[in-house]
Amino acid sequence: MEDIETLQKELEVTQLAYGMTAQINQFKSGYLAKTAHELRSPLSSLMGLHQLILGDLCEDPQEEREFLQQGFESAKKLVEIIDRIVTISKIDYGIIDLNLEKICLNHVINEVYELTEFQAKNYSYQIELKQPDTDIFIQGDRNRLIQGLTCLIDTSLNLMEKGKIIITTQLNEREKIAKLLIDIPCSLQQWEKQPEDLQTSELTLASLKKWSNNLQLSPAMTLILSQTLLEKMGGNLTISDISSDNEPETLTRLQCLLPLILLS
Numbered sequence: 001m002e003d004i005e006t007l008q009k010e011l012e013v014t015q016l017a018y019g020m021t022a023q024i025n026q027f028k029s030g031y032l033a034k035t036a037h038e039l040r041s042p043l044s045s046l047m048g049l050h051q052l053i054l055g056d057l058c059e060d061p062q063e064e065r066e067f068l069q070q071g072f073e074s075a076k077k078l079v080e081i082i083d084r085i086v087t088i089s090k091i092d093y094g095i096i097d098l099n100l101e102k103i104c105l106n107h108v109i110n111e112v113y114e115l116t117e118f119q120a121k122n123y124s125y126q127i128e129l130k131q132p133d134t135d136i137f138i139q140g141d142r143n144r145l146i147q148g149l150t151c152l153i154d155t156s157l158n159l160m161e162k163g164k165i166i167i168t169t170q171l172n173e174r175e176k177i178a179k180l181l182i183d184i185p186c187s188l189q190q191w192e193k194q195p196e197d198l199q200t201s202e203l204t205l206a207s208l209k210k211w212s213n214n215l216q217l218s219p220a221m222t223l224i225l226s227q228t229l230l231e232k233m234g235g236n237l238t239i240s241d242i243s244s245d246n247e248p249e250t251l252t253r254l255q256c257l258l259p260l261i262l263l264s
Contacts, residue, residue: 038085038221042078046071077215084217088225091144091232098141098232102261105136105169105178111146113167116153123157126164136171137261138178140233148229152182152254155222159186159193163249173262177235180256187250188241191219234259 049071058064090096113127120127156165163185170179217225227237235258242253 038218039082042215046074074215081217084225088228092228098144100139100141100233102137103140103142105138106131108142108145109167109169112149112153115150119154119157125157125160128164128166130166130168132169132171136169136178138258139261140258144229148226151222152226155219156184159190159219160184176260178258178260180258182254184252185249186252188252191223191239193219230256
């Protein structure tokens with residue numbers, strides 16, 4: 001009888017492990033597919049641009065030189081995008097180690113605010129902080145966490161049309177977690193945006209510059225990279241629609257859970 005119970009427990013553990021492995025493989029497949037799409041669109045657009053130049057479709061050598069210069073600037077931005085994806089991938093696979101230590105979440109949020117406040121003011125938006133008077137200490141990589149949160153706020157500002165971002169930190173000693181809430185006045189669907197292709201059929205220097213200025217990680221890929229980073233720190237990141245039925249404004253919430261360090 002004991003042998004049967006032992007076998008049943010081992011079977012349950014095996015099934016659980018199999019289920020977790022299947023979920024991880026599914027996530028990795030989706031991650032690779034999104035990464036391929038993230039890079040394919042700008043690369044295809046740049047190839048189309050160079051086809052125009054090679055086809056002698058520029059009006060004069062000066063315009064050709066300007067197209068080449070703008071294409072070079074776009075290529076540099078694309079390399080930055082690739083570097084960010086590769087860095088998070090290396091962290092995910094353990095090739096790059098995180099510097100996990102005790103850090104003050106309040107100080108991290110204040111620094112993220114300082115890094116994004118100027119951009120918010122340029123858009124005529126606001127960022128409001130709601131933090132407790134007591135310092136909250138978590139385990140994490142300070143520099144990576146600041147970079148990840150800053151990217152999320154930057155992306156949020158690009159998706160907004162009006163209003164303010166509210167960043168709230170909460171303490172849950174019972175569950176030993178710190179909760180970070182980022183409420184953004186935009187729809188959940190905007191976080192599913194894919195990279196925009198450059199329309200080479202109607203290409204002008206002005207349209208090329210506009211496309212190049214907007215060349216950046218898509219909201220969906222930014223979210224995936226941030227989720228991967230937080231998971232490696234022992235936390236997680238989820239996104240949800242918190243719009244009220246009684247209000248016309250759409251609201252999206254990013255919820256970050258981070259491992260808490262309790263002071264003895």
